[in-house]
Amino acid sequence: MSKKRWRSPQTKSITPQRGLALFRKYALVYAMKMVDSTVTMRRQSATWTRSGEVVGLVPTMGALHKGHLTLIRRARKECRRVVVSIYVNPIQFGPNEDLARYPRPHQQDLTLCRREGVDLVFAPKNLYPPDHSTYVEETERSQGRDGSSRPGHFRGVATVVLKLFNLVRPTRAYFGQKDAQQVDVISRMVRDLDVPVKLVVVPTVRDPDGVAVSSRNRYLSPRARTLAVEFARLLQQAVKKKINPASWLGQQLKKASGIKLDYVEIAGDRLCVAVFIGKTRLIDNERLRAYP
Numbered sequence: 329m330s331k332k333r334w335r336s337p338q339t340k341s342i343t344p345q346r347g348l349a350l351f352r353k354y355a356l357v358y359a360m361k362m363v364d365s366t367v368t369m370r371r372q373s374a375t376w377t378r379s380g381e382v383v384g385l386v387p388t389m390g391a392l393h394k395g396h397l398t399l400i401r402r403a404r405k406e407c408r409r410v411v412v413s414i415y416v417n418p419i420q421f422g423p424n425e426d427l428a429r430y431p432r433p434h435q436q437d438l439t440l441c442r443r444e445g446v447d448l449v450f451a452p453k454n455l456y457p458p459d460h461s462t463y464v465e466e467t468e469r470s471q472g473r474d475g476s477s478r479p480g481h482f483r484g485v486a487t488v489v490l491k492l493f494n495l496v497r498p499t500r501a502y503f504g505q506k507d508a509q510q511v512d513v514i515s516r517m518v519r520d521l522d523v524p525v526k527l528v529v530v531p532t533v534r535d536p537d538g539v540a541v542s543s544r545n546r547y548l549s550p551r552a553r554t555l556a557v558e559f560a561r562l563l564q565q566a567v568k569k570k571i572n573p574a575s576w577l578g579q580q581l582k583k584a585s586g587i588k589l590d591y592v593e594i595a596g597d598r599l600c601v602a603v604f605i606g607k608t609r610l611i612d613n614e615r616l617r618a619y620p
């Protein structure tokens with residue numbers, strides 16, 4: 329008879345980390361903190377910093393979808409504490425943009441965060457005093473693309489991200505490749521201003537039909553959704569072209585009725601594009617396959 333003791337396969341695979349993750353997922357009274365005050369946020373991050381905890385921050389504007397959840401899951405794997413910030417940052421919206429109608433399904437967002445084992449949701453009501461007068465402006469990578477189409481957008485983004493870094497004091501911060509220029513601007517800001525945080529860039533999450541997941545996709549009518557699929561398909565085709573992928577994509581999009589081209593540009597090794605489908609503005613980017 330074998331002398332080996334029998335162990336259930338389940339018991340064998342439960343490491344302390346996995347045990348903690350399962351506890352977070354299934355515990356009935358899992359206490360996720362919800363903080364809307366900057367003072368409380370600072371106090372909490374000071375406690376975590378003192379005890380040397382690895383803190384991951386996922387900055388979002390809410391209306392969470394599977395793109396955001398992918399960032400949160402990555403943070404959950406790599407960090408002892410996970411903070412999700414939810415803040416629709418008014419200063420990154422232009423006067424004619426969709427600030428007022430931006431979706432804010434707060435309770436649903438909290439449920440999703442709880443399910444993912446987030447430790448703290450930081451959802452401040454307002455981050456700017458009435459006489460706020462200091463901004464962060466990156467002046468190189470914020471040029472062109474969204475920087476041209478949305479003047480002041482990256483100044484708003486860089487300012488709020490630095491404020492969030494100062495309040496949450498994360499060890500690691502998670503951003504999506506979907507917003508490629510945002511990643512370019514934030515990484516330059518972090519380098520230039522010696523911000524002690526490691527940036528983690530997560531690949532773009534797409535729906536099965538190829539459309540990059542976005543909070544703004546909920547504005548799309550069924551007809552607009554088919555145009556968004558066409559937009560995503562043309563981008564995937566363009567990045568395989570050896571010659572002039574940007575002008576090829578521009579021509580195809582100008583021909584597509586119902587799609588209005590905003591810009592198409594190559595930045596580094598990526599083809600970046602923005603369009604309007606009806607009133608909804610969609611951005612996307614992919615790595616050029618045929619380039620060295």
Ligand code: AMP
Nearest residue numbers: 388389390395503504506507532533541
């Ligand atoms: P937002 O709430 O739109 O400001 O996005 C918050 C973060 O989620 C940003 O870092 C985005 O780049 C990222 N994100 C949004 N959509 C996606 C996606 N489809 N795939 C990966 N990351 C995404």
